[in-house]
Amino acid sequence: MSAHIPVLLDETMAALGLVPGDLYVDATLGAGGYLRAALGFGIAHAYGFDRDPEAIARNADLADREDVTLVHRPFSELEQGLAAHGVTQVDAIAFDIGVSSMQIDTPERGFSFQSDGPLDMRMSQSGPHAGASAADVVNTATEAELADILFHLGDEPGARRIARALVADRPFTRTSELARVIRSVLGHKPGAPRDPATRSFQALRIHVNDELGQLDAGLDAAERLLRPGGRLAVVSFHSAEDRRVKNFLRERSGNQPAGSRHQPETLRPRAASFARPARAVRPGARELATNPRARSATLRSAVRTNAAAWAAAAGSVA
Numbered sequence: 001m002s003a004h005i006p007v008l009l010d011e012t013m014a015a016l017g018l019v020p021g022d023l024y025v026d027a028t029l030g031a032g033g034y035l036r037a038a039l040g041f042g043i044a045h046a047y048g049f050d051r052d053p054e055a056i057a058r059n060a061d062l063a064d065r066e067d068v069t070l071v072h073r074p075f076s077e078l079e080q081g082l083a084a085h086g087v088t089q090v091d092a093i094a095f096d097i098g099v100s101s102m103q104i105d106t107p108e109r110g111f112s113f114q115s116d117g118p119l120d121m122r123m124s125q126s127g128p129h130a131g132a133s134a135a136d137v138v139n140t141a142t143e144a145e146l147a148d149i150l151f152h153l154g155d156e157p158g159a160r161r162i163a164r165a166l167v168a169d170r171p172f173t174r175t176s177e178l179a180r181v182i183r184s185v186l187g188h189k190p191g192a193p194r195d196p197a198t199r200s201f202q203a204l205r206i207h208v209n210d211e212l213g214q215l216d217a218g219l220d221a222a223e224r225l226l227r228p229g230g231r232l233a234v235v236s237f238h239s240a241e242d243r244r245v246k247n248f249l250r251e252r253s254g255n256q257p258a259g260s261r262h263q264p265e266t267l268r269p270r271a272a273s274f275a276r277p278a279r280a281v282r283p284g285a286r287e288l289a290t291n292p293r294a295r296s297a298t299l300r301s302a303v304r305t306n307a308a309a310w311a312a313a314a315g316s317v318a
Helices: 009-016 034-039 053-058 075-083 132-140 143-154 158-168 175-186 196-210 210-227 239-254 285-290 294-295
Strands: 023-026 045-050 068-071 090-096 226-236 298-305
Touching: 009 034, 009 090, 009 226, 009 298, 023 034, 034 045, 034 090, 045 075, 075 090, 075 210, 090 210, 132 143, 132 196, 143 158, 143 196, 158 175, 175 196, 210 226, 210 239, 226 239, 239 294, 239 298, 285 294
Parallel strands: 023 045, 023 090, 045 068, 090 226
Antiparallel strands: 226 298
């Protein structure tokens, strides 16, 4: 199994601007890289969220610290998880979106086509947040539904041809079975820099875990939780995720295009809940040389203003 290397660690810590006494939330605990680094800044307390029980177990040593609380919840439930510990506002929140190296490198989790394993891909594995597995989706969705998933979440140009082949060959139970059919449709040259199954596996993983919906909910929760001057940092690895983060920060900072006489504004402008976002940061050559998986990473960050949150609190009426 590959060692986990936190992506853009120094840049993320710089964006978070942690100082002694801060309350910090790691919304995607994973291997604990960001949270462990944050503890070196003398913060008052750190809260580490993850819906994967293996991530919580892997960081058991952190749970023994008085200044750390681990929360087994998805980051869409940041508010509920923090409220259970009497916390309603924090100083900094970090998100590291997507699948971790440990999840990819564990065949039994079914995230990767590199090794054979059960076609699962669920981050929560079991319990109320687990949902349907990748096998459930591939074996029950219509051809049109599968094509939409592969095209919209994986940017797969061969989505329709793959969907047709999957419906014809199902049921599937193993990652190797799924990869074999996708490769047969798109053509596969061993040793090629990119496996043709990459986009489809990525799309199914995002769909199975509702990653875009989770991201939307997590960003809204972060807006409500951050106190004025609080810092938000988000590292994403997929164009659809990065686009959502970019649009969220652009909108909340009041940087949306203005109306015109041809298309006038219909709503009164709202006060910006975030200051103008910092310039997007991507890994440099040195980091890419030691961690090739960082090649698609993008860090976006912004500082909370004292304006009211745009997003209504969970369960309230907007």
